[in-house]
Amino acid sequence: MKIIFLLLITLSLYSNDILTNYRINGIDNIEKQMDLELTKKEYWSNYIKDIDTTFGYIESYPNILTCNKEKSTLNLYRKDLNNTYSFKKEYSAYTGKIKGDKIKEGDLKTPIGIYQITKKLSKKTNLDSFYGPLAFVTSYPNTYDKYRGKNGHGIWIHGLPTEQTRDEFTKGCIAIDNTNIECLNRNIDIDKTLLIINSNEVQKNISKETLATILSQLYLWRYYWLFDDIEGYLNFYSDEFLRFDGMNFNKFKNYKTRVFKKVEKKTIIFNDINVLPYPNTQDTYYITFKEFYKSDTFKFTGDKTLVVRIDENKTMKIVTEK
Structure with missing residues (x-):
């Protein structure tokens, strides 16, 4: 269907040339011509x-989470009926104890980058109560992290302890309070949510x-x-x-x-x-x-x-x- 649609568009622009080309050379040559059209700015x-x-060219993710480490915030944006990313909610967040981009295991830094959410953890999956009622596992380290030699694992978005006390920082994760982690859970599909973490404001427009x-x-x-x-x-x-x-x-x-x-x-x-x-x-x-x-x-x-x-x-x- 997509090839037919593109062919119709191209026909409307170059109908005589396209039809003549098709008449003489067949459909393979027309496909090549359309493939070339897709290379044009x-x-x-x-x-x-x-x-x-707002955040780039995005086909796969109607939900965007942005983390501003400097302001200790996690913001949720969601596509509305007009396919525009609308701001929905800001959550106060704890991030890594040490400032800067995560480089290695145990450096107490929250990574800077672009990540998918790969899994949701809860009490049903034996989540430790230290992480609250829910945790979302991220794809850190991503392909670019590995290219640059960064390592470590276990970077999550999670809640706060239900049975323990904690410091006002994390070992590298993003932590929000338990009401908010449950609110976030209701408002996202993890397969359709992208997380962007920056040292300060995430680039827009x-x-x-x-x-x-x-x-x-x-x-x-x-x-x-x-x-x-x-x-x-x-x-x-x-x-x-x-x-x-x-x-x-x-x-x-x-x-x-x-x-x-x-x-x-x-x-x-x-x-x-x-x-x-x-x-x-x-x-x-x-x-x-x-x-x-x-x-x-x-x-x-x-x-x-x-x-x-x-x-x-x-x-x-x-x-x-x-």
Whole structure:
């Protein structure tokens, strides 16, 4: 259906050329032409012009939690009927005893970054009463954390002790009072909630021009991948690239060169795309999406993460991926 929809749009713009191309070359050539249209910034600028980009380009998460460590607050934003992120609630929060970004296990710091909520814990799952009635487990360390050599685990959003006393700080978690953790539980679906933690105010009202640039280049990367242009594909990778499994750029280049030489017909579809500026960085963006990949010899469906930097030429450079 999506291909037909895009074809209709393209037909309305280039009907004579498209029909002639189809008449002479068939549907494969038309698909390639449409894939090329998706690489154009003009398409994405028009597509996102009326989309709320308060926190970035977000398809997957109607709920956004933002934590301002300096003010010790946790804020909930939720998409309303107009698909606009509306502020819903501010919770007072405890964060790590030590200021700064978490680097290693036991440093008593709350991490700065972008995280999913992976699990909910409660008394039914034998949650220790020290963490209150509920706890939400985050995805720390994420792909970018691991790229930078950060470690540790067990960063949660949780309540306050029901049977013990505690200090007014945590070992790295975000803690809110028990009434609020239960309120938060009623107001979010953990599978559709993203957590953004910053040292101070989380960046808002992200540039649509920048997002359109990144989205068009994401699809240009896909275009080179689809049509086995190894030079164009690898040009999107930083010399400092390190894949999640430790593969550096030179090994990755050799590996992909061998794969591209197969020249297989491929299907590559991206859904649930999210592009967010990474907290406390300049020109670094966290991109996630669902990828469907199929070729003659391989098939994959699953989550994909890219961390990219925008260089001085406004070109997206991938520093790590998973």
